[in-house]
Amino acid sequence: MTATTTTGTPDPHPSGALGATRPTGEPPLLEVRDLTVTYGGGAGAVPAVRGVDLRVEAGQKLGIAGESGCGKSTLALALLRLLPATAKLSGEILLDGEDVLTMKWGRLRAVRWAGASIVFQGAMHSLNAVHRVGDQIAEPILLHSRATPAAARRRAGELLEQVGLPAARAQAYPHELSGGQRQRVMIAMALACDPRLIVADEPTTALDVMIQAQILRLIEQLVADQNVGLIMISHDLAVLADTCDRLAVMYAGRVVEEGPARRVYADARHPYGRALSAAFPRIGDPASRHAPRGLPGDPPDPAALPGGCTFHPRCPVALDRCATEDQELRAAGPERRAACVRVDEAPEGPAPSRADDTRSTA
Numbered sequence: 001m002t003a004t005t006t007t008g009t010p011d012p013h014p015s016g017a018l019g020a021t022r023p024t025g026e027p028p029l030l031e032v033r034d035l036t037v038t039y040g041g042g043a044g045a046v047p048a049v050r051g052v053d054l055r056v057e058a059g060q061k062l063g064i065a066g067e068s069g070c071g072k073s074t075l076a077l078a079l080l081r082l083l084p085a086t087a088k089l090s091g092e093i094l095l096d097g098e099d100v101l102t103m104k105w106g107r108l109r110a111v112r113w114a115g116a117s118i119v120f121q122g123a124m125h126s127l128n129a130v131h132r133v134g135d136q137i138a139e140p141i142l143l144h145s146r147a148t149p150a151a152a153r154r155r156a157g158e159l160l161e162q163v164g165l166p167a168a169r170a171q172a173y174p175h176e177l178s179g180g181q182r183q184r185v186m187i188a189m190a191l192a193c194d195p196r197l198i199v200a201d202e203p204t205t206a207l208d209v210m211i212q213a214q215i216l217r218l219i220e221q222l223v224a225d226q227n228v229g230l231i232m233i234s235h236d237l238a239v240l241a242d243t244c245d246r247l248a249v250m251y252a253g254r255v256v257e258e259g260p261a262r263r264v265y266a267d268a269r270h271p272y273g274r275a276l277s278a279a280f281p282r283i284g285d286p287a288s289r290h291a292p293r294g295l296p297g298d299p300p301d302p303a304a305l306p307g308g309c310t311f312h313p314r315c316p317v318a319l320d321r322c323a324t325e326d327q328e329l330r331a332a333g334p335e336r337r338a339a340c341v342r343v344d345e346a347p348e349g350p351a352p353s354r355a356d357d358t359r360s361t362a
């Protein structure tokens with residue numbers, strides 16, 4: 001992905017990355033440049049992530065949205081080089097200015113957990129069923145510090161309290177906890193080594209609506225209290241709009257829209273962003289009296305992407321040229337970019353009111 005636009009419209013982010021530059025000139029907490037991930041090779045190669053640029057500062061919450069298969073999890077795992085060996089990566093993943101992709105193994109081990117940590121979806125599958133949760137939280141502490149086992153266990157208890165569980169629950173096995181409690185344990189583990197960046201991949205997907213809301217508030221609180229950066233991945237644009245500052249919408253491995261989260265949700269500039277947004281009801285919006293509109297068609301097979309704009313076969317406003325012309329991200333309003341040839345045709349709508357933005361699950 002380059003900073004040049006197909007129409008010559010000035011790009012507000014000449015580096016091609018998301019978010020504001022630090023005034024001090026220090027590197028951002030995370031800067032992803034032109035990241036490409038391809039599974040396999042030859043005719044069956046699957047380009048799961050294609051030229052993605054992202055930027056996250058300390059204390060900033062970036063949401064990444066998109067349908068199943070658009071490459072969200074691949075992107076999350078790539079950030080800490082947790083992908084299988086069949087995945088080929090190129091580009092740069094700069095964590096505090098240091099490229100994760102070229103780090104030696106020893107350095108990478110140190111960066112995992114302590115520099116950045118991941119909260120995976122489905123805590124039941126991510127936690128080890130035969131170990132007490134306190135021991136599982138203590139494990140990365142023991143690996144990454146000189147703490148004694150007793151001190152690591154004490155710290156595990158403190159972390160459990162920080163995520164709203166009694167320290168005594170450290171003695172529990174995963175099956176003795178509810179889904180929401182297990183997800184809290186996962187968050188406690190992610191915090192264990194004081195990371196500067198937390199990547200949360202669908203952290204609330206398996207939870208009921210009330211517990212989902214509690215976990216989201218907890219994550220927001222922790223980000224604010226500890227000034228960490230957050231990348232939250234979800235198929236649910238409404239959840240991301242309510243939790244995050246900025247939002248990037250992915251389609252077929254690419255970011256096709258980015259900008260302030262509530263604005264993207266309320267008034268997406270890319271037809272795919274609009275379709276994704278319309279797929280979720282909004283409390284406070286008269287339109288929510290109607291059933292949410294599903295997205296027609298299926299996402300393309302990454303191994304056989306359509307030519308031109310990859311969204312054109314499903315796009316309700318596609319022009320003939322969209323079948324042949326690929327689109328780069330271009331300026332689409334203040335601090336906003338979208339990869340659509342028609343983005344200049346309609347002006348940006350009014351700023352959303354708080355009621356417009358309320359997520360469906362609150």
Ligand SMILES: Nc1ncnc2c1ncn2[C@@H]1O[C@H](COP(=O)(O)OP(=O)(O)OP(=O)(O)O)[C@@H](O)[C@H]1O
Nearest residue numbers: 039046048067068069070071072073074075084302
């Ligand atoms: N290990 C793998 N080997 C080959 N292809 C893979 C592998 N993992 C993922 N893919 C493919 O890469 C593409 C992106 O998958 P990914 O899991 O990153 O998408 P996603 O947006 O996170 O989807 P979901 O929300 O369903 O998890 C998909 O086409 C998927 O089938």
